[in-house]
Amino acid sequence: AQSVAQPEDQVNVAEGNPLTVKCTYSVSGNPYLFWYVQYPNRGLQFLLKYITGDNLVKGSYGFEAEFNKSQTSFHLKKPSALVSDSALYFCAVRPSTSGTYKYIFGTGTRLKVLA
Amino acid sequence: DGGITQSPKYLFRKEGQNVTLSCEQNLNHDAMYWYRQDPGQGLRLIYYSQIVNDFQKGDIAEGYSVSREKKESFPLTVTSAQKNPTAFYLCASSPWMNQPQHFGDGTRLSIL
Numbered sequence: 001a002q003s004v005a006q007p008e009d010q011v012n013v014a015e016g017n018p019l020t021v022k023c024t025y026s027v028s029g030n031p032y033l034f035w036y037v038q039y040p041n042r043g044l045q046f047l048l049k050y051i052t053g054d055n056l057v058k059g060s061y062g063f064e065a066e067f068n069k070s071q072t073s074f075h076l077k078k079p080s081a082l083v084s085d086s087a088l089y090f091c092a093v094r095p096s097t098s099g100t101y102k103y104i105f106g107t108g109t110r111l112k113v114l115a
Numbered sequence: 116d117g118g119i120t121q122s123p124k125y126l127f128r129k130e131g132q133n134v135t136l137s138c139e140q141n142l143n144h145d146a147m148y149w150y151r152q153d154p155g156q157g158l159r160l161i162y163y164s165q166i167v168n169d170f171q172k173g174d175i176a177e178g179y180s181v182s183r184e185k186k187e188s189f190p191l192t193v194t195s196a197q198k199n200p201t202a203f204y205l206c207a208s209s210p211w212m213n214q215p216q217h218f219g220d221g222t223r224l225s226i227l
Contacts, residue, residue, distance in 0.1 A: 009155070032213045034215050034216075036215075036218075041203075041220075041221065041223070042220050042221070043119075043121075043205055043207075043218030043219050043220045043221055044158075044205070044207075044216075044218040045218070046215040046216070046217070049213075049214075049215055051213045090157065090158070092216075094213070096213070101145075101146040101163065101165050101209060102160070102163060102173075103148075103209075103216060105157050105158045106157060107155070107156065107157035108157045
C-alpha cells in the first residue's frame with residue numbers, strides 16, 4: 001500500500017537552532033513530494049515541492065527539503081528556527097504513475113520553537 | 116486574487132439534519148477535493164473530483180455526498196447518516212499532477 005510516514009508527532013527546537021521534520025514514503029514509481037504548513041484554524045499552505053532534478057529543494061520562509069531516493073525520505077529543514085515557525089507540518093506525496101489526482105498525506109508533525 | 120473560498124467558517128448541525136458546506140475556486144483548476152481533519156489524525160480524503168460531472172469516493176465517503184456541476188464549485192453535504200460529523204473540513208483544488216494543492220481556510224462543523 002502507498003503511504004507517507006511522519007514518525008514524530010511533535011518536534012521541539014530552540015529559537016536560532018536548526019530544525020528537521022522527518023518524512024518517509026512508500027509509493028510505486030517516482031514520487032512527486034510536497035510539504036505544507038498549517039496554522040491554527042487555517043487551511044494548509046504550500047511550502048515546497050520535489051518533482052525531479054536537484055535533490056535539495058528550496059521553498060518559502062527559508063525552508064528547504066532534501067530528497068533521498070535510496071532512503072525514500074524527504075525531510076524538511078531550516079538552518080535557524082523562528083518562534084513564528086511553530087505550526088503543524090504535513091508531508092504529502094503523489095505517485096507519478098498514478099492515473100488519478102489523489103494525494104497521500106502524512107499525519108502531521110507539530111513543530112514548537114521555544115524562545 | 117485567485118483562491119478557494121469555503122463557507123461558512125462555523126456550522127452547527129442538529130440531530131437528523133443534513134448540512135451543506137460550500138467550496139468555490141477561481142483558480143481554473145480541474146481537480147477538487149474534500150478532506151476531514153480530526154486532532155491527531157491528519158487529513159482524510161472524503162471525495163475528489165477530477166473533472167466536471169465526475170467524482171470518486173475517498174477513504175471515508177460514508178455519510179457524505181458531493182456534486183460537481185460547475186468547474187468552480189464542489190459542495191459537500193454531510194448527511195444524517197454521518198454519526199460523528201464534528202470535525203474541521205478542508206476543501207482543496209489542484210491544476211495538474213505535479214502541482215501542489217491549494218486549500219481553503221476550512222469549515223468547523225459541530226453538533227448541537
